[in-house]
Amino acid sequence: MRSLHSLLFAFILIEPLWAGQVPIVGDKDAPIVYMIRHAEKPPKTADGQDRPGLSAEGTSRAEHLVQTFSKTSKYNISYIMVQHPKKDGHRSRPYQTVEPLATSLGVKIHSKIDRDDAAGAAATIKNYVAKNKGNILVCWEHSQMRDIAAALGITRYSDQSGWTGPIEYPHGRFDLIWVVPTPYTQIATVESQKVPDLDDGNSPIPPENSARQSKSLPMALMTIVVAHFMYKLSFSII
Numbered sequence: 001m002r003s004l005h006s007l008l009f010a011f012i013l014i015e016p017l018w019a020g021q022v023p024i025v026g027d028k029d030a031p032i033v034y035m036i037r038h039a040e041k042p043p044k045t046a047d048g049q050d051r052p053g054l055s056a057e058g059t060s061r062a063e064h065l066v067q068t069f070s071k072t073s074k075y076n077i078s079y080i081m082v083q084h085p086k087k088d089g090h091r092s093r094p095y096q097t098v099e100p101l102a103t104s105l106g107v108k109i110h111s112k113i114d115r116d117d118a119a120g121a122a123a124t125i126k127n128y129v130a131k132n133k134g135n136i137l138v139c140w141e142h143s144q145m146r147d148i149a150a151a152l153g154i155t156r157y158s159d160q161s162g163w164t165g166p167i168e169y170p171h172g173r174f175d176l177i178w179v180v181p182t183p184y185t186q187i188a189t190v191e192s193q194k195v196p197d198l199d200d201g202n203s204p205i206p207p208e209n210s211a212r213q214s215k216s217l218p219m220a221l222m223t224i225v226v227a228h229f230m231y232k233l234s235f236s237i238i
C-alpha cells in the first residue's frame, strides 16, 4: 500500500514534466539547421522605394558573421543557402549577409530558390540534411521564414526555448538565430549573434516573450502543491 502511494506520488510529480517536454533532439549526429534573417537594410527612399543592399550596420553584421559562424564556432557550418538574388539587385540582402562568411569558410552559397518558394526551400533543406552530416545555415527575408519553417514541419518553439506563440521572426530584430535540430519539428533555442555594438544588451528573448519565463517558477511550485494535495487525497481513495 505504502509503495503504491509512493509510485502514484512520483507519477503525479513527474508527469507534468514529461508531458510538456517532447524530446527535441533525435540523432545527435544529424545536421542542425540554423535560420537567420538578412542583416540591416538602408532606409527607404523619400518616395517610399526600397533601396537594395545592406546599410552600414548591415555590412558590419555581415562581416562579423565570419566570426560568429567560423569553423571554430559551435555552429560549424558546412552549407549555406539563401533566397535567389534578382539581377536588378533586389532580394540580394540575404546573399550579401552571408557572402563574407561563405568566402571565409570556403563554402559555395546555394541561391537558386526564389524568395517566395517556401516548399522549394524546405525540400532543398530536407534533401541536404538527409544526405549530409554538416550543419546548414539558411538566410532569408524575415517574413518568408515563417513559411519555410511551416514547410519544413516546424510547428512550435520548444518548451525550453522560452518562446511561445506563432513562429514569426520579429520585425525589429536582425540578430536572432533559430536553432532547429532533427527531427526539424521545433525551434529548440533562439540565440543572438551577439555582434558587438549592434546587439549589445539584446536578449535572445524579446520582452513580449519573457512572460513565459517568469511564469515557469510559480507553475512549478503550483504543481508541487497540487501533487502534495493529491498525494494526501489518495490515502482516502485507495
Ligand SMILES: *[C@@H]1O[C@H](CO)[C@@H](O)[C@H](O)[C@H]1NC(C)=O
Binding pocket: 076, 078, 133, 134, 135
Ligand atoms: C564540423 O562538421 C564536419 C562535417 O560534418 C565534421 O566532419 C567535423 O568533424 C565538424 N567539426 C567539429 C569541430 O565538430
